[in-house]
Amino acid sequence: MATRVIPRRIFKGSRYNTSTKPLNTVHPSLTPAITQPALFEKPPKAPAEAALGIDDAERLFASVSTGRLLRSAAMLHATAVGPMVDLGMWVTRSPLFQSGLPRDLVMYATRETFFSHFCAGEDAVTASKSIGALNDAGLRGMLVYGVEDAHDNEGCDRNLNGFLDTVTVSKSLPPSSVSFNIVKITAICPMALLERLSDLLRWQQKDPSFVFPWKQDSLPIFAETSPLYHTQKRPEPLTPEEESDLQLANQRLLQLCQVCEEANMPLLVDAEHTAVQPAIDYFTYAAAIKHNKGSNPIVFGTIQTYLKDAKDRLLLTTKAAEKMGVPMGFKLVRGAYMSTESKLAESFGHASPIHTTIQDTHNCFNDCASFMLERVANGPDSVVLATHNIESGKLAVAKAHELGVGKVKNKLEFAQLYGMSEALSYGLSNAGFQVSKYMPFGPVEMVMPYLLRRAEENRGLLAASGFDRQLMRCAEFKFLFINLFLT
Secondary structure (H helix, E strand, O other): OOOOOOOHHHHOOOOOOOOEEOOOOOOOOOOOEEOOOOOOOOOOOOHHHHHHOOOOHHHHOOOOOHHHHHHHHHHHHHHOOHHHHHHHHHHHHOHHHOOHHHHHHHHHHHHHHHHHHHOOEOOHHHHHHHHHHHHHOOOEEEEEEOOOOOOOHHHHHHHHHHHHHHHHHHHHOOOOOEEEEEEOHHHOOOHHHHHHHHHHHHHHHHOOOOOOOOOOOOOOOOOOOOOOOOOOOOOOOOOHHHHHHHHHHHHHHHHHHHHHHHHOOOEEEOOOOOOOHHHHHHHHHHHHHHHOOOOOOOEEEEEEOOEOOHHHHHHHHHHHHHHHOOOOEEEEEOOOOHHHHHHHHHHOOOOOOEOOOHHHHHHHHHHHHHHHHHHHHHOOOEEEEEOOOHHHHHHHHHHHHHHOOOOOOOOEEEEEEOOOOHHHHHHHHHOOOOEEEEEEEOOHHHHHHHHHHHHHHOHHHHHOOHHHHHHHHHHHHHHHHHHHHOO
């Protein structure tokens, strides 16, 4: 049966308020809460809103089928209900549902609901079809092989093959349909080794006389404001076996970078929690020095702006890279490990490394975005602005227009999670900017940690997706009204 699309006339005259207010919490999340207006309220349009078209549901969702619209509304409503999220996490983690028929039922329910909404598919073929659907709507995909962590070399090698296959799939798709391939260093280097490396790098920051024979050329990892409390005593040097494992991890990343460079496909390194982030930055910057040339960086790092030292580190790293003649690419995000970071800092008797208020996080993201846009306009650097925050989107658009930075391949990209912030994604795309969706794929069991993290760590984001839910609820209401009473 053909998919019925909501006629454009249904949305005629609908306008929405996009003003925001702070969350009632001291911990930052990706998006502030949304003030809910009356369903058909018509506030005056602000210039930035008019530029993005985010107040016009007719234009935003004209290419979205009714079925997807209704499913999106249902998923966003469900993930905004705290008790439902708690129940879902309990079921997926409970020993009662880890085997036999109960497990099969949980996997089936997850696959047909949250997985199908937030993930691109269970294999590369399905993911490529999801990317094709995005391309038809004017968006691009960031293809993410959804593996998380590895604990031995065998697992790392297996994960590397998955990342390499993802590059191959990306090359087979129409040009520019995939903007980035994503890699997690935690998947190609054993976690225990990343923790050891991070301890050693932190201690070297405390004591510069602490030198390592294995260390490659890199860029500044720490600022004076960076937290170092994770490492309480001088760590032992790497053992010969650990040095061998480090060499293997370097070779894996080198191989992946080389394949991406040959395919002219940028590789974006995801960020993790601060316990292992120093080692991840070390790997990323060492690879950037080798592979980032000319005016199109191949290796991109990630800066989490909910951290108090984010801007200081960004300034230090870009300054050092500029002196070395290395063009840099960064993805700016707010962050996704709020509760983990705060609990870890508290366990060491230290203040949280995360900004005290949500507004401080917003300000940090916006300041870093403005700084990187200046560098994009005046040099070889590139930036991905990964935000679900409408105000940040509007500020970045205004700054980009001011600097004359527009739709330039791989220099400026906006990004949102697949299944989230559809209004902002389509609004930015309609305004002429490149927009990508972060699209993890893989078997449900493999992607489950990603889904749990989305639910647990980004609860504030899910609850604050009011703008999208408002638009979709309006569409749902009108669709039901038309079908029940006018047909």
